[in-house]
Amino acid sequence: MKKTQDYFEKIKLAEIEPNSFNVREQFEEKSIQELAKSMEIDGLINPLTIRVVGKNKFEIICGERRYRAALLLGWETIDAYIKELTVEDAKRLCLIENIQRENISVMEEAKALKRLYELTGDIDELIARVNKSESYVRSHLRLNNLIPKIVNRLEKEEISFGVASVLCAYSADIQQDIHSRFLDKDAYNNWLSLSKDEIKKRVESFYTTQLDQYKFDLKECRECVSNTANFTLFSDRCGKCMNKTCLDEKNATYLLAKAIEIKQADPLVVLCTSFVRATNKTVIERLKLQEFEIQDNAQCQLYPQEPKKPAFSEGVTEEEKEEVIEDYQKKMQKHTNLMDDLKKKEGRGELTKFAVIGEKDIDFQYQLHTKKNETEELQKQLTTLAEKDKRNQELKIINTVKDTKAVIFEQHEIPSTKAISVDENKYFYYFLLEALASKHFQYFDIPNSTYYLSDKQKKEILDRGLSEEQKAMIQRDYLARHFNSAFGNGITSEFFIAFAKEHFPEEVTKIEKKYTEVYHKRQKKLKEQSSMIEKELKKRKKLPKKDKKAA
Structure with missing residues (x-):
């Protein structure tokens, strides 16, 4: 009879499988063995919670550790509470069960909260479901912004939750830099022994910048999550930016547009880098790319x-x-005169x-x-631009040749049997012309000098066409x-003699005869000499042993 409501039943372990949305990724073998020993003595106290996913096929919602312990004990069946649930409801129930576990790790809880938030889509509903404070839920959700290397440090308890909550507020590139420079336990200046507040101060000092120092439009930045002014724990009026990549790109875009605008307004203005101050290398590179x-x-005057x-x-x-005021007016007049x-x-x-x-x-x-x-x-300036254009044409050919070489010599095989x-054939003779003797230049309309x-001359010879004699x-x-x-005595020498005989048979024969004699x-x-040695050897073979020794 088909059951249509939730019910208890003994289910074959072979028909049960773990779910794919469990945030717990690590199951300690020792812990499973201890649970198996307890279940062997006292039996299963709490049944699994599972759901039907097919004919004689079930998926675990709660109790994967108990399931693993039962497999270890070799049980064939296990008590289970079967619930009729949709996929979404099953995910939600599994995540809430994980969050309420006593031994859940910080990152497992953070991942569970994130997945549950994605299911609910509402932060207030999430807070109500897990029965945690808003600050608790938000601080754990932010941990999902940590890069894997820092997550690993947190899971190994090399950094605290407090330190992780500070670092997760920063962009991935800043986190990566902090990890490589300051979270290496072998580095003499590492931050691993510092408190949350000390690390917070150092990160601010090293990686944040006052936004009011920048000239571009800060409208987007005022509402940005990377602006410290939007954090309750910061009191900055304008705030500091914690996303260096974004900040640098906004600044470079602004400076590039301003430089182009200046040059378009007055072509005689010279764009330059400073002799004494730092310059924005990204902007310089982009301007050069635009020719x-x-x-x-430039050593200029202010x-x-x-x-x-x-x-x-008052x-x-x-x-x-x-x-x-009189002193100010005098200074202003002097300034006006200088500017004029x-x-x-x-x-x-x-x-x-x-x-x-x-x-x-x-x-x-x-x-x-x-x-x-x-x-x-x-x-x-026009002449300079023309020279640049000429160089760009050269670069076009240079880069085309380079990339074409990579294609035909590394990625493909040139046809070898095609006619x-x-x-x-023209290209072939272009390379053969490298060996043309200067005494023969006259036969190709090339001056004897x-x-x-x-x-260029080789190409001109080929463009004129070659006769069979040429x-x-x-x-x-x-x-x-x-x-x-x-x-020496090799194939090249053998072919050379044959080649020479073909054209100068008498001279070569005479030379060969000389050295043959x-x-x-x-x-x-x-x-x-060989005959003398051989006779001596024969003589020795005929002597008795005593005589051989004497000899």
């Missing part, structure tokens, strides 16, 4: 700073105010304006020099170049 000319380490308008506190007399003078010099071409790219902003500075013609300066094409063939000349010069290295004379003498 902007950057002058390095424009005069505008005097600050005076502000008066108790200052009118007479004192008039005196301060510099502007005139710029108009006469006696001053070059520089946009100095710093770490967080771009400042204007200047250099004085003898009068320059603006038209000539702009023409000079050689007309173009391939030419010392060696350039690549092809033969090139091939034989190539053979002669390589046969010139012939030495020398060889025969030497051979005759060697044979005579």
Whole structure:
């Protein structure tokens, strides 16, 4: 009879399987053995909670440790409470059961809370279901932001929950840097013995930056979760950024746009790096990629700073105010005169304006020099751009060749049996021309004064076309170049003699005869010496043993 409600029953262990959404990943063998011993003596006190997932097939919701202990004992069946649950309800019940365990680890609980939150989709419902405080739930949820290496430290109890709760607020790249530099127990300056508050202070000092130091629009940053001003434990008005990657990218994007805007407004302005201050390398690289000319380490002068308008506190007399205002006006007039003078010099071409790219902003500075013609300066810039274009064309070919080599020589195999094409034959003769003797240049319309063939001249020869006589000349010069290295008794020497005989049979035969005669004379003498030794050996073989020893 089919059961339609929750019920108890003995179920075969072979029909039960663990679920895939249990947050517990580690089961200590010793702990399972101890539980098995207890179950062997006292029996199973609490049945498993399982659900039907198919015909004679069940999935554990609660009690995987008991299930593993029963397998260890060799039980065939086990008491179970069978519940009719959907997949979502089963996940929820399993996660809540895990969270309520006494021996759950910090990270297991954090993962369980995260999965349960994903199921409920509501933080208030999650808090109500697990019966924990809001701060408890939120602090554990944040632990899921930890990188695996720091999770491992936490699970090994090398760092505390408090320290982990500080580190999880930071971006992955900052966590990675902290782990490699300060959580290595072999490092003399590690932070492993420091308290949560001490580590919090050091992380702030090393890795956070006041947002109000930056010039880009901070609208998005004010609501960002990485802004410390949004944490109750920080009191900063503007806040500090804890996501260095995001901060650096926003800053670089702003500076790049500002630099391009400056250059577009006035092409005569020179973009440069500072001689004394740090510069934003990312922005410099991106400007260069967009073909902007950057002058390095420009030694410029600062424009005069505008005097600050005076502000008066209570108790200052009118007479004192008039005196301060009069002094301010004098300074302001001096500043105006200086700026007007510099502007005139710029108009006469006696001053070059520089946009100095710093770490967080771009400042204007200047250099004085003898009068320059603006038209000539702009023409000079055009020439520089033309040279850059020429270099870019070279780079296009260089990189195309490099990547093509990688494709055809490393990833593919060049066809070996396919017939050689007309173009391939042309390429073949291009390389053979390397060995063309200078005495034959005249037959290819190359001046006799030419010392060696350039690549361009080789191409011109091939473009004009080769006669059969020219092809033969090139091939034989190539053979002669390589046969010139012939030495000793080898295949190259053998082929060289044969090649020489084909073209100069009488001379080679005469040479061969000369050295054959020398060889025969030497051979005759060697044979005579060999014959004497052989006779002595025969003589010794005929002697009795005593005589051999005496000999």
